[in-house]
Amino acid sequence: MKLIQKAAGKSPWIIHYDCNSCNGCDIEILASLTPIYDAERFGVVNVGNPKHADILIVSGSVNYRSRRVLENIWREMPGPKVVIAVGACACTGGIFSDCYNIIGGVDKVLPVDIYVPGCAPKPEAILDAVVRATEKLVHKREELAARQAEHVAKLRAKDPKGGRNAEKQ
Amino acid sequence: MINIITIIITVLFAPLAGAVITGVDRRITARFQSRIGPPVLQPIYDVLKLLGKERVAVNAMQIIYVIGSLVFAILSLLLFVLRSDYLILVFVLAFSTVSLIVGATSVRSPYSKIGAQREIIQILAYEPVIILMVVGMYLVTGSFNIGSIAEHEGCLFAQLPLVFVAFCYVLTIKLRKSPFDYSTSHHGHQELIKGLTTEFSGLQLALIEITHWYEAVLFIGMLSLFFAHPLWLGILIALGVYFCEIILDNVCARTTWQWMLRFTVVLGFSLAMTNIIWLYLKY
Numbered sequence: 001m002k003l004i005q006k007a008a009g010k011s012p013w014i015i016h017y018d019c020n021s022c023n024g025c026d027i028e029i030l031a032s033l034t035p036i037y038d039a040e041r042f043g044v045v046n047v048g049n050p051k052h053a054d055i056l057i058v059s060g061s062v063n064y065r066s067r068r069v070l071e072n073i074w075r076e077m078p079g080p081k082v083v084i085a086v087g088a089c090a091c092t093g094g095i096f097s098d099c100y101n102i103i104g105g106v107d108k109v110l111p112v113d114i115y116v117p118g119c120a121p122k123p124e125a126i127l128d129a130v131v132r133a134t135e136k137l138v139h140k141r142e143e144l145a146a147r148q149a150e151h152v153a154k155l156r157a158k159d160p161k162g163g164r165n166a167e168k169q
Numbered sequence: 170m171i172n173i174i175t176i177i178i179t180v181l182f183a184p185l186a187g188a189v190i191t192g193v194d195r196r197i198t199a200r201f202q203s204r205i206g207p208p209v210l211q212p213i214y215d216v217l218k219l220l221g222k223e224r225v226a227v228n229a230m231q232i233i234y235v236i237g238s239l240v241f242a243i244l245s246l247l248l249f250v251l252r253s254d255y256l257i258l259v260f261v262l263a264f265s266t267v268s269l270i271v272g273a274t275s276v277r278s279p280y281s282k283i284g285a286q287r288e289i290i291q292i293l294a295y296e297p298v299i300i301l302m303v304v305g306m307y308l309v310t311g312s313f314n315i316g317s318i319a320e321h322e323g324c325l326f327a328q329l330p331l332v333f334v335a336f337c338y339v340l341t342i343k344l345r346k347s348p349f350d351y352s353t354s355h356h357g358h359q360e361l362i363k364g365l366t367t368e369f370s371g372l373q374l375a376l377i378e379i380t381h382w383y384e385a386v387l388f389i390g391m392l393s394l395f396f397a398h399p400l401w402l403g404i405l406i407a408l409g410v411y412f413c414e415i416i417l418d419n420v421c422a423r424t425t426w427q428w429m430l431r432f433t434v435v436l437g438f439s440l441a442m443t444n445i446i447w448l449y450l451k452y
């Protein structure tokens with residue numbers, strides 16, 4: 001159990017979604033995965049599949065079109081999961097915030113855990129955010145485990161004989 | 170009694186060895202790309218993390234197919250270390266892959282389905298070559314029993330050089346390495362997301378990963394059978410072949426399945442067949 005807890009922060013698999021960005025932030029995100037910065041040192045893999053991902057990196061402000069996709073990706077990710085907003089646009093809407101089609105920053109739609117300000121932020125800053133996200137992941141994993149234990153206990157209390165079934169649920 | 174101890178040791182330590190092989194693989198790949206790369210134990214971290222994820226399943230049957238795939242992979246490795254029948258091993262190993270394919274087609278995701286279909290085509294390509302390898306070993310040693318094959322006097326490689334080359338080639342397909350990584354891609358942001366494994370997450374993906382570890386160990390064993398005297402030499406050569414696979418993985422772009430099918434039939438099949446006809450004429 002301890003090991004699983006520890007490992008939660010050791011292999012942050014990321015998925016990157018470009019909401020409505022000018023592509024500046026995306027280039028920096030991809031730059032942080034290149035050999036110069038080598039994000040795989042920390043176990044980072046850009047999986048491109050929400051079902052495998054732990055960290056959702058969003059660049060660009062949210063508009064009425066991308067909102068649905070963003071929420072969908074987030075819902076498909078199994079917990080524990082962390083959302084990182086990269087760039088001024090993703091944090092607050094940035095330079096586009098007054099546009100008629102913009103809802104605002106990512107936090108208008110999803111619970112953002114880490115903000116990376118800058119237009120565009122340096123790859124170092126993005127890497128730093130990912131490393132901080134790993135700490136969050138460990139924390140969230142603990143919460144999840146506690147919640148699951150509580151749930152099992154509750155089901156046990158309701159039906160003492162159905163212990164195995166309870167664990168499954 | 171000895172058998173039981175062998176079984177326990179294999180089941181416990183083979184995945185560890187497989188994990189280290191995979192970890193070294195990732196590390197070497199990183200070095201090729203002039204990166205530092207993840208820690209060698211990274212695959213173990215990955216699996217532990219996946220075990221701790223929320224359980225999300227598309228349908229209730231998915232997990233059964235994944236477990237089936239794992240169990241058949243373990244079974245085929247056990248058949249190998251217990252020196253059982255080689256033909257049975259090949260079929261059990263095929264079951265392992267088929268189970269995964271059924272699991273991948275049990276969901277409605279198109280990516281998963283495409284991955285599964287490509288995997289079926291892969292089986293179509295490599296399975297005959299593997300069976301020809303077993304037949305070749307039978308022609309040389311007069312037995313399908315792995316024990317007798319391993320104890321055969323003289324080097325099997327000397328009799329089956331072309332079969333060995335064909336098997337190495339087929340192994341690239343079986344390990345899903347580039348240029349043949351089109352049933353489940355290493356890089357999930359291409360046409361196929363993650364192919365076969367797209368719809369598996371958490372526990373299921375962890376089990377698939379463990380299945381790969383068992384398979385890696387099994388393939389090292391199958392390769393070393395060609396040089397069974399002494400065994401350490403065989404294992405060294407097998408690891409060398411694995412290293413070549415890693416190099417190939419890094420220098421190749423992905424091909425299309427049509428190309429793979431044609432190439433395997435022409436090259437793999439004819440290499441193995443030539444060798445066997447030669448053996449047949451000799452004896």
Ligand code: SF4
Nearest residue numbers: 022024087088089119
């Ligand atoms: S923060 Fe700057 S670089 Fe990033 S998407 Fe917005 S405008 Fe582009």
